[in-house]
Amino acid sequence: MKNVNRRSMLFRAMALGAVSTLPGCDYEDPAHPDIADKFLHAMSAWNDRVQEALFDPHTLAPTFRADQITNPPRFNAFYDISQVPVVDPATYQLELGGQIQDKSPWTLAALNALAQTSQITRLTCVEGWRVIGEWEGVPLGDFLRRIGADTTCRYVSFKCADGYYSSIDMPSALHPQTILALKFLGAPLTPPFGAPVRLRIPTKLGFKNPKSIMQLAVTNIYPGGYWEDQGYNWFSGS
Amino acid sequence: MPLLDMPPGAIGFAFIASGFIASVFFAAGAMVSCDMLLLMLPGVIVLPPMALLLMELVLCASAAPELSSKAQTAAEKMRDFMGKSPDYMAGQAPARAVCPAMGNTGQCSLGINSMPGRNPAPGAACAGDETRGSVMAEKKPKRRVIHPWPLRLTHWLNALAIVMMIGSGWQIYDASPLFAFTFPPLITIGQWLGAAIAWHLAFMWLLAVNGLVYFIWSAASGHFAKFFPLSPRAVWRDFTAALSFKLPHETGVYNAVQKLLYLGVLFAGVVIVISGLAIWKPVQLWFFTDLCGGYVIARYVHFFAMTAIAGFFVVHLLLVAMVPKVLPPMITGGRIEP
Ligand code: HEM
Numbered sequence: 001m002k003n004v005n006r007r008s009m010l011f012r013a014m015a016l017g018a019v020s021t022l023p024g025c026d027y028e029d030p031a032h033p034d035i036a037d038k039f040l041h042a043m044s045a046w047n048d049r050v051q052e053a054l055f056d057p058h059t060l061a062p063t064f065r066a067d068q069i070t071n072p073p074r075f076n077a078f079y080d081i082s083q084v085p086v087v088d089p090a091t092y093q094l095e096l097g098g099q100i101q102d103k104s105p106w107t108l109a110a111l112n113a114l115a116q117t118s119q120i121t122r123l124t125c126v127e128g129w130r131v132i133g134e135w136e137g138v139p140l141g142d143f144l145r146r147i148g149a150d151t152t153c154r155y156v157s158f159k160c161a162d163g164y165y166s167s168i169d170m171p172s173a174l175h176p177q178t179i180l181a182l183k184f185l186g187a188p189l190t191p192p193f194g195a196p197v198r199l200r201i202p203t204k205l206g207f208k209n210p211k212s213i214m215q216l217a218v219t220n221i222y223p224g225g226y227w228e229d230q231g232y233n234w235f236s237g238s
Numbered sequence: 239m240p241l242l243d244m245p246p247g248a249i250g251f252a253f254i255a256s257g258f259i260a261s262v263f264f265a266a267g268a269m270v271s272c273d274m275l276l277l278m279l280p281g282v283i284v285l286p287p288m289a290l291l292l293m294e295l296v297l298c299a300s301a302a303p304e305l306s307s308k309a310q311t312a313a314e315k316m317r318d319f320m321g322k323s324p325d326y327m328a329g330q331a332p333a334r335a336v337c338p339a340m341g342n343t344g345q346c347s348l349g350i351n352s353m354p355g356r357n358p359a360p361g362a363a364c365a366g367d368e369t370r371g372s373v374m375a376e377k378k379p380k381r382r383v384i385h386p387w388p389l390r391l392t393h394w395l396n397a398l399a400i401v402m403m404i405g406s407g408w409q410i411y412d413a414s415p416l417f418a419f420t421f422p423p424l425i426t427i428g429q430w431l432g433a434a435i436a437w438h439l440a441f442m443w444l445l446a447v448n449g450l451v452y453f454i455w456s457a458a459s460g461h462f463a464k465f466f467p468l469s470p471r472a473v474w475r476d477f478t479a480a481l482s483f484k485l486p487h488e489t490g491v492y493n494a495v496q497k498l499l500y501l502g503v504l505f506a507g508v509v510i511v512i513s514g515l516a517i518w519k520p521v522q523l524w525f526f527t528d529l530c531g532g533y534v535i536a537r538y539v540h541f542f543a544m545t546a547i548a549g550f551f552v553v554h555l556l557l558v559a560m561v562p563k564v565l566p567p568m569i570t571g572g573r574i575e576p
Contacts, residue, residue, distance in 0.1 A: 040433070043440035054522045061521045124520070127431060128414030128537065203521050231432035233439060238521040 101148025409434035
């Protein structure tokens with residue numbers, strides 16, 4: 001009676017298909033994942049793993065000539081430019097947390113005193129547009145080693161003055177082009193572009209470059225991110 | 239048996255209409271709530287073939303011993319429509335063996351005739367069996383399927399992947415349009431950019447892996463031979479013939495226009511995967527990005543490959559609608575007489 005079974009299976013599958021379309025579902029509500037959300041999350045986690053495997057610490061993002069820089073630069077945030085938080089550079093302190101030996105906070109002057117590097121790279125937005133800019137700052141890898149961070153940890157996380165937060169994987173954090181940027185287009189960062197300190201990581205999409213960083217932590221507990229928690233792929237490497 | 243009196247065209251019409259109704263139904267559902275498309279799109283794609291299978295089932299089951307002569311000729315037409323060789327029953331099969339879903343072994347391809355209570359006589363798989371069985375015994379010809387199962391499987395998985403990829407791709411396009419137009423949200427998949435990207439990066443695996451399986455299987459089985467020989471002259475000849483509706487359909491053989499279209503869409507498929515990788519990983523997979531002429535050009539390449547595939551999709555469906563008898567074999571496999 002193999003054929004009978006096969007046919008009843010067919011009908012059951014059809015009935016199941018009809019019923020399972022009934023419950024509402026929206027990927028916009030991360031607190032209430034449904035079947036589709038779970039499927040998408042599982043695939044996103046799989047894509048994270050693929051990108052981690054694909055990541056080569058020695059492959060550099062393309063660099064550009066000074067005359068290719070996008071001018072004027074493009075402001076982008078999850079709010080309007082009039083709402084940009086202004087951090088006082090004189091009293092600014094970068095707080096450190098997690099698996100770090102020396103957690104004493106860093107002033108802007110102390111960060112400026114460290115060896116700097118500059119890059120002309122492309123920032124690619126998840127939306128598809130891109131800009132070319134020049135950033136200058138402290139290589140994050142140098143900084144992590146200087147403060148005695150446990151670089152065997154999985155994540156480096158960032159919390160920002162505007163409530164934004166994000167996190168990156170340790171191999172990407174140690175990539176030579178990943179910097180804690182202090183300058184943009186040859187001058188200290190301005191508030192719309194992430195003053196006083198932002199992350200510049202040309203091997204990842206734009207939203208993985210948090211601005212106005214107030215806290216940096218090294219951890220093995222997945223920290224997520226503002227957009228990541230809403231459904232953007234976490235690794236989002238280029 | 240009103241269904242048996244239906245002319246073949248009506249079946250084709252019913253197929254297309256059910257597909258249309260299914261699409262409207264699911265599109266309406268998609269508007270009410272948001273990302274139920276994971277469950278809906280298979281529905282849109284699966285429903286029309288299901289409707290067809292169901293039809294075949296009903297026809298098969300209702301093929302009773304006493305058929306009017308009118309129904310009999312209708313059934314013969316149907317058999318022709320279903321892609322079976324019209325003369326396979328030349329050996330005067332009894333009227334009750336007209337199940338259009340039967341191959342010439344007398345087995346209904348859906349297995350209905352082996353169901354209890356359906357058998358006209360216990361022990362006999364199908365009524366026409368004995369008569370044709372004796373004819374068969376002399377020749378024992380081997381029958382081939384028109385479309386082997388790996389082809390059918392990859393074809394329908396690909397159709398699903400293409401719909402999901404193009405639908406979500408349009409939503410991603412809208413976030414940063416390349417041209418002076420955007421796609422209406424009604425026909426895109428994913429209610430916002432994050433969801434669209436999630437769909438896109440999830441179904442890209444189906445598209446790529448399924449495509450790879452198809453290419454490997456085709457190369458290994460010699461399936462690619464079906465696309466050759468191919469000459470511009472033959473394409474022109476078949477194209478003009480098709481325009482004047484004079485192009486005959488040979489079961490299991492692609493005409494030159496089909497060959498060209500299939501080779502074209504396979505090429506577009508390769509291009510869309512490579513350009514997709516180029517914009518997904520311009521740093522790690524820089525060689526693909528370089529191959530496409532850089533990140534900026536790769537986006538255009540990706541877009542035009544989509545346009546080519548979408549265009550193929552439309553033409554492809556029109557051609558299938560014009561010659562609907564090619565469709566059932568793409569689902570059931572069909573049979574070629576030796
Ligand atoms: C749901 C919509 C679709 C239907 C109803 C459909 C139907 C068919 C049918 C009936 C054939 C066999 C033609 C023949 O034997 O003469 C066929 C072949 C084919 N279709 Fe589709 N198709 C659909 C979607 C697609 C899509 C989206 C693609 C690719 C973008 C595609 C690519 C192909 C190719 C490449 C072949 C030739 C297969 C081979 O021999 O390798 N189809 N299709």
